[in-house]
Amino acid sequence: MQTTLEPAGQNLLEVRGLTKIFGTLKACDHIDLTIRPGEIHALLGENGAGKSTLVKMLFGSLEPNEGQIFWKGEPVRIASPGAARKLGIGMVFQHFSLFEALTAAENIALSLDDKTPISTIAAKSKALSYSYGLPLDPYALVGDLSVGERQRIEIIRCLLQTPQLIILDEPTSVLTPQEADKLFETLERLRSEGKSILYISHRLEEVKRMCDGATVLRHGKVVGHCDPRKETASSLARMMVGNEVQAVVRPPVEASAPHPALLEIRNLNRKPATPFSIPLKNISLEVDAGEVIGIAGVAGNGQGELFEAVSGEVLQQEAGAIRIGGKDAGRTGISGRRLLGAAFVPEERLGHGAAPRMKLSDNLLLSRHRTDGKAFLGALGMVQSGAIRAAAQRINEVMDVRKSAPDPEAAALSGGNLQKFIIGRELDRKPSVLVVNQPTWGVDAGAAARIRQALIELARSGSAVLVISQDLDELFEISDAIAVMHNGELSKPLPIAEASFEKIGLLMGGAEPGHVEHLKEVA
Amino acid sequence: MRIELVKRPQRSALFSVLSPFIALALTLVAGAIMFTVLGKNPIEALYYYFVAPLSGLWNPDDVWQLHELAIKAAPLILIAVGLSICYLSNNWNIGAEGQFIVGAIVGSVLPVMFPQYESWIVLPLMLVMGVAGGAAYAAIPAFLKTRFNTNEILTSLMLVYVAQLVLDWMVRGPWRDPQGHNFPQTVQFNSSAILPELMPDSGRANWGFVFALVAALVMWFLVSRTLKGFEIKVLGQSPRAGRFAGFSSSRMVFFGFLVSGGLAGLAGISEVSGAINQLQPTISPGYGFTAIIVAFLGRLNPLGIVVAGLVLALSYLGGEAAQTAIGVSDKAVRAFQGMLLFFVLACDTLILYRIRFVRFAAKTTELAHGHA
Numbered sequence: 003m004q005t006t007l008e009p010a011g012q013n014l015l016e017v018r019g020l021t022k023i024f025g026t027l028k029a030c031d032h033i034d035l036t037i038r039p040g041e042i043h044a045l046l047g048e049n050g051a052g053k054s055t056l057v058k059m060l061f062g063s064l065e066p067n068e069g070q071i072f073w074k075g076e077p078v079r080i081a082s083p084g085a086a087r088k089l090g091i092g093m094v095f096q097h098f099s100l101f102e103a104l105t106a107a108e109n110i111a112l113s114l115d116d117k118t119p120i121s122t123i124a125a126k127s128k129a130l131s132y133s134y135g136l137p138l139d140p141y142a143l144v145g146d147l148s149v150g151e152r153q154r155i156e157i158i159r160c161l162l163q164t165p166q167l168i169i170l171d172e173p174t175s176v177l178t179p180q181e182a183d184k185l186f187e188t189l190e191r192l193r194s195e196g197k198s199i200l201y202i203s204h205r206l207e208e209v210k211r212m213c214d215g216a217t218v219l220r221h222g223k224v225v226g227h228c229d230p231r232k233e234t235a236s237s238l239a240r241m242m243v244g245n246e247v248q249a250v251v252r253p254p255v256e257a258s259a260p261h262p263a264l265l266e267i268r269n270l271n272r273k274p275a276t277p278f279s280i281p282l283k284n285i286s287l288e289v290d291a292g293e294v295i296g297i298a299g300v301a302g303n304g305q306g307e308l309f310e311a312v313s314g315e316v317l318q319q320e321a322g323a324i325r326i327g328g329k330d331a332g333r334t335g336i337s338g339r340r341l342l343g344a345a346f347v348p349e350e351r352l353g354h355g356a357a358p359r360m361k362l363s364d365n366l367l368l369s370r371h372r373t374d375g376k377a378f379l380g381a382l383g384m385v386q387s388g389a390i391r392a393a394a395q396r397i398n399e400v401m402d403v404r405k406s407a408p409d410p411e412a413a414a415l416s417g418g419n420l421q422k423f424i425i426g427r428e429l430d431r432k433p434s435v436l437v438v439n440q441p442t443w444g445v446d447a448g449a450a451a452r453i454r455q456a457l458i459e460l461a462r463s464g465s466a467v468l469v470i471s472q473d474l475d476e477l478f479e480i481s482d483a484i485a486v487m488h489n490g491e492l493s494k495p496l497p498i499a500e501a502s503f504e505k506i507g508l509l510m511g512g513a514e515p516g517h518v519e520h521l522k523e524v525a
Numbered sequence: 526m527r528i529e530l531v532k533r534p535q536r537s538a539l540f541s542v543l544s545p546f547i548a549l550a551l552t553l554v555a556g557a558i559m560f561t562v563l564g565k566n567p568i569e570a571l572y573y574y575f576v577a578p579l580s581g582l583w584n585p586d587d588v589w590q591l592h593e594l595a596i597k598a599a600p601l602i603l604i605a606v607g608l609s610i611c612y613l614s615n616n617w618n619i620g621a622e623g624q625f626i627v628g629a630i631v632g633s634v635l636p637v638m639f640p641q642y643e644s645w646i647v648l649p650l651m652l653v654m655g656v657a658g659g660a661a662y663a664a665i666p667a668f669l670k671t672r673f674n675t676n677e678i679l680t681s682l683m684l685v686y687v688a689q690l691v692l693d694w695m696v697r698g699p700w701r702d703p704q705g706h707n708f709p710q711t712v713q714f715n716s717s718a719i720l721p722e723l724m725p726d727s728g729r730a731n732w733g734f735v736f737a738l739v740a741a742l743v744m745w746f747l748v749s750r751t752l753k754g755f756e757i758k759v760l761g762q763s764p765r766a767g768r769f770a771g772f773s774s775s776r777m778v779f780f781g782f783l784v785s786g787g788l789a790g791l792a793g794i795s796e797v798s799g800a801i802n803q804l805q806p807t808i809s810p811g812y813g814f815t816a817i818i819v820a821f822l823g824r825l826n827p828l829g830i831v832v833a834g835l836v837l838a839l840s841y842l843g844g845e846a847a848q849t850a851i852g853v854s855d856k857a858v859r860a861f862q863g864m865l866l867f868f869v870l871a872c873d874t875l876i877l878y879r880i881r882f883v884r885f886a887a888k889t890t891e892l893a894h895g896h897a
Contacts (some may be wrong), residue, residue: 337771383752
C-alpha cells in the first residue's frame with residue numbers, strides 16, 4: 003500500500019471535526035488539520051492545549067468521540083498504534099520507551115512484530131542510521147547512551163517501518179542546540195524524500211525555520227492555520243497564548259549591598275545509587291545573596307542527583323560539602339536544611355513535591371511542618387488545620403492558583419496550577435536559599451512568566467536562588483550566571499553578559515570549558 | 526472479550542461509606558447459598574450465626590453472651606487497630622498471630638516461672654512484658670525489611686509458624702505443669718496474674734475489652750489529628766513526597782511494626798491472663814489473621830475497627846452456636862470470614878475502578894481499513 007503514488011495535491015492526512023471529551027473537559031474540540039505529502043507541519047500550542055490528545059488519536063492510543071480521519075482520501079478508523087503503523091504512521095515520543103539494560107538493536111526488535119533475527123535488525127538499523135546522518139551503534143547498551151542517542155534509536159525504530167507520516171513530539175526538548183541542528187538536517191532529508199512530518203513543539207524559532215505549515219491550538223480548539231515562515235515569533239506566541247505575555251523584568255543586582263554566599267557546594271561527589279544513575283564529580287558552586295544562578299544541561303546529566311544532594315534527601319559524606327547560610331549542612335537532613343533557611347522545589351510535582359491524594363492544605367504541611375511548627379502544630383503534635391487552611395488560602399491568592407474546590411486534592415489541579423501552589427508554598431516562607439528544579443516545566447506561558455518574575459524578586463530581596471532547568475530561554479531570561487551540567491560535572495558559571503546560546507550549547511554537549519573560553523576570545 | 530479495570534476519575538463519597546455494609550450484605554447472601562447447598566435451612570443457619578449470640582440485648586438471661594462477644598472482640602480490635610497503623614504506612618504485617626503468641630509467652634514468664642509470687646505488680650509487669658514481647662517479635666521483619674529489603678509479608682507470615690511451634694514446645698517441654706497429668710499446658714495462673722473481670726455478676730468480660738477501646742481511641746486521635754498520623758499517611762501514599770517532607774521511611778517501618786506488634790502482644794497476654802488463665806498449645810482461634818479482615822472491614826479507621834471487630838467476633842460466637850444447634854462444621858466460620866474479606870476488598874476495588882468489557886470486534890474493522 004505504501005507504493006501507490008497519490009495524485010499531486012492530494013492530502014496525505016486530513017482530520018475533520020475530531021473531538022475528544024474527558025468527563026466534562028473537551029480536550030480536543032472539532033479539530034481540523036491537513037497534512038500534504040512532503041510537508042513538515044507544525045502543531046503549536048501551550049501545555050494543555052490538546053496537542054498530545056490529538057496526536058494520541060492519530061496514533062491510535064485514544065479513540066475520538068466524534069469526527070473523522072482521512073488517510074490518502076479514505077476514511078479510516080485507527081484503533082491501535084499497531085493499526086497506525088500499518089497505515090504508515092510512525093511516532094517518536096517525547097518520553098522514550100526504551101529498556102536501559104538492553105542494546106539498541108534489541109530495543110528496536112522489541113517493537114517489530116515479526117521475528118527478524120537481531121543481527122539483521124542491527125545491520126539494517128546501522129545502515130539506515132548512517133544514511134540519515136544519525137550514526138548509531140546497534141550493539142551499545144541503551145543505559146550507556148546519551149539522551150540524544152536514545153532519541154536516535156526511537157527515530158530509527160520508527161523509520162525502519164517506512165512510515166509516510168512521522169509524528170515527532172517535542173523532539174528538541176532533550177537536545178543541545180547542536181544536536182538539534184543535526185536532527186533538523188535529518189528532517190529536511192526526510193522531507194526531500196516525500197515523507198511528511200507532524201512536528202509538535204512550543205519552540206517558535208525552530209518552527210519558523212523548518213515548517214511549511216502550522217496549526218495552532220488553544221484550549222482544545224484550532225485558533226488558526228498559518229505559514230510560520232511568514233509569521234514572527236511574537237505573532238505565533240500571541241496565537242498560542244491568546245494575549246501578550248508579560249515580559250520578565252530582571253533588574254540589575256544591587257552593587258552596594260553585601261553579597262554573602264548563602265549556598266555553597268564544595269567538592270561534592272556522589273556515587274551512583276543505581277547502575278543507570280549519574281555519579282556527581284567534584285561539583286563546586288557558590289550562590290550569593292541577591293543573585294539567580296542557572297544550571298543548564300540536557301536531561302539526565304546528573305541534575306536530579308544534584309538536587310537530591312543539595313536538598314538533603316540524600317546526605318553527604320562530609321559536612322562541609324554543602325553549606326547553607328554559612329553553616330555546614332552536608333550531614334543535615336532536609337528538615338534541618340529547611341531550618342537553616344533553605345527551601346526546595348523538586349522537578350516532579352505529583353508524588354515528590356506534593357502527595358497526589360492529599361489536600362492542598364495537607365500538602366502545605368508537607369514541606370513546612372518543621373519550619374512553621376509553631377503556627378501549624380499544637381500540643382502533642384496536633385495539626386492546627388484552621389491555621390494551615392488559612393495559609394493555603396493566602397498562597398493560592400498570591401499565586402493565583404485556579405482550582406475547582408476550596409481545598410482540592412493535589413492531583414485534581416492542572417500541572418501549572420499545582421506548580422504555582424508548590425512554588426508559592428516555598429516563597430511564602432521567604433527562604434534565604436531557594437533551589438528549584440525545572441520551575442516552569444509544563445506551565446502555561448502566563449503562569450511561567452509569573453513564576454520567573456517571582457524567582458527574580460526573591461533573589462533581589464536578598465536571597466540566593468539556584469535554578470536547574472532544561473529550558474535555555476528561561477535560564478537566559480532570569481539568571482545572573484549560568485553553569486552547565488554534563489555527565490555529572492558542573493562547569494564554572496558564565497556571567498550572563500558573556501554567555502551565549504552557542505557557548506552554553508557546546509558545554510551541554512560536553513565540550514571542555516577551555517574550548518569555550520577559546521571560542522570567546524575568537525568571538 | 527476481555528475485562529479491564531479502569532480507574533474512576535472520582536471516588537464516590539457515598540459508596541465509600543456504604544461499601545462495608547454492601548460487603549456484609551453480599552456475605553450474608555453468599556452464606557445463605559452456602560447453607561442451602563449444605564442442606565441446611567439458610568434462614569435458621571443465619572439466625573444462629575448472627576442473631577442468637579445477640580439475644581442478651583433483649584433477654585436478661587442471655588447477657589452472659591454479650592460478655593463472650595466482648596471477650597472475642599477485644600483481641601480482634603486490639604490487633605486490628607495496630608495493623609491499621611502499619612497498613613496505612615504501606616507496611617504489610619501479616620504476622621500478628623505470631624506476635625500475639627510471643628506476647629502471650631513473654632507475658633506469662635512471671636506466673637509460670639514464679640507461681641508463688643503474688644503481688645499487685647505482677648499483672649502490670651505481665652502486660653508490659655507482653656507488649657515488649659510482641660513488639661520485639663515484630664521488630665524482626667522490620668529489621669529484615671530495612672536492612673536487607675526483604676519482603677515483610679513473607680517474613681512476618683513465616684514467623685507465625687515459628688511462634689506457634691515455640692509455644693507448642695514450651696507447653697509440652699520446659700513449661701509443662703508438673704502436676705498436670707502430662708497434659709500439654711502450664712500451671713494455672715495465680716489470682717494476682719489474672720486480668721480482672723469488668724462486671725463479674727453478669728459475665729466473664731475482662732479489662733481486655735477496655736484496653737481495646739482505649740487503644741482504638743488513642744490511635745484514632747494519632748492518625749486523624751497529629752503530625753505523626755500525617756507522617757504515616759504521607760509515607761504510605763507517596764514515599765518520595767514523604768522523604769521530601771523529611772520523614773524517614775525506614776523509621777516508619779519500625780514504628781508500624783512495633784506498634785502493631787506491641788498491641789498484638791498486649792492482646793495475647795490479655796487473652797491468656799483474662800480468658801484462659803494458662804498457656805496451652807493453641808491459645809488463638811486465628812485472631813491475628815481475622816484481625817486483618819477486621820482492619821479492612823473497618824476501613825483502616827480505628828473507630829470503624831471497633832465496629833468491625835464486634836461483627837467478626839459475632840461470627841466466631843455464631844459459629845459455635847450453629848455448630849451445637851444445627852450441626853454445621855466449625856470450618857463454616859472460616860468460609861464466612863473468607864467471603865467477607867473477599868467482598869470487602871472487591872467493593873473497595875470497585876469504588877476506585879470500574880469494570881469495562883472490551884470486545885475484540887473492534888480489531889477486525891481496524892484491520893479492514895488498514896488494508897484499504
